[in-house]
Amino acid sequence: MRRFTVQEANELLPELKRDLHRLQTLLDEYEEQKVELQRRKNTLASYTPESGGMDPFFEVEGRLDFMRLEVQLMVDNFERKGVLLKMVQPGLIDFPAIVDGEDALICWKEGEERASHYHGWHDGFRGRKPLPED
Template sequence: MENKRFTLDEANDLLPQLKEDLLKLQQLTAQFEEQFVLYQKTKAHHKKFASPVKEKADPFFEIEGQLDFMRMETDMLIENFSRKGVLLKMISPGLIDFPAVLDGEDILICWKEGEEHVSHYHGWNDGFMGRKPFPEA
């Protein structure tokens, strides 16, 4: 959704759905990371103790398929943020920017996980450290 601009009210109206989407994404990335570490350990162990005789089946085919599927799900969830016109800056902790205009200037209304509602903004080049309270908040 290119060039979408949000008002503060629109950002706050969308926030509950974004929080839900973010939670799903955080859970999925945590599962992926856990599964990937297990995969790496298992593969290293297998390599260390495997017989030099060629195995008939790839013992890692199933877990690699699961990891690929989880990665595709993660990519889809991340893309859903873009489709809604918002910028997902960080997954954990969640950090989301909403393109907006304030006094004729392009800005980003920003929300950080843990905040009840959207109430701050910053310039496109200021980043999170340059955030200020939104005038209407």
């Protein structure tokens, strides 16, 4: 498992912020499409595949399947970079690290300019503490 220094975490942060924004945008679009599909299904409740004709939902359901795969690839990309994506909305990213000689997670929350806090592996976000000064 990769371990990050504070400097490495903050150097990677601009790229992760862009990735996170793309993921958030895709998830918003996915939710909109899903709601629209459900609305259409409710409107055309009488349609059954046995009634003949083309499935009016095939295209949208296919697009949603593709979007779901794209979301999973984007989430997996965070893992490939060695970070832990804890939440998408709002964004919460942990960087495995060693802080004061102990295994820890450097923590960044969307809206923060840089990673400046950490917590233990089992402490979670509520256990956040400011990073020690060098």
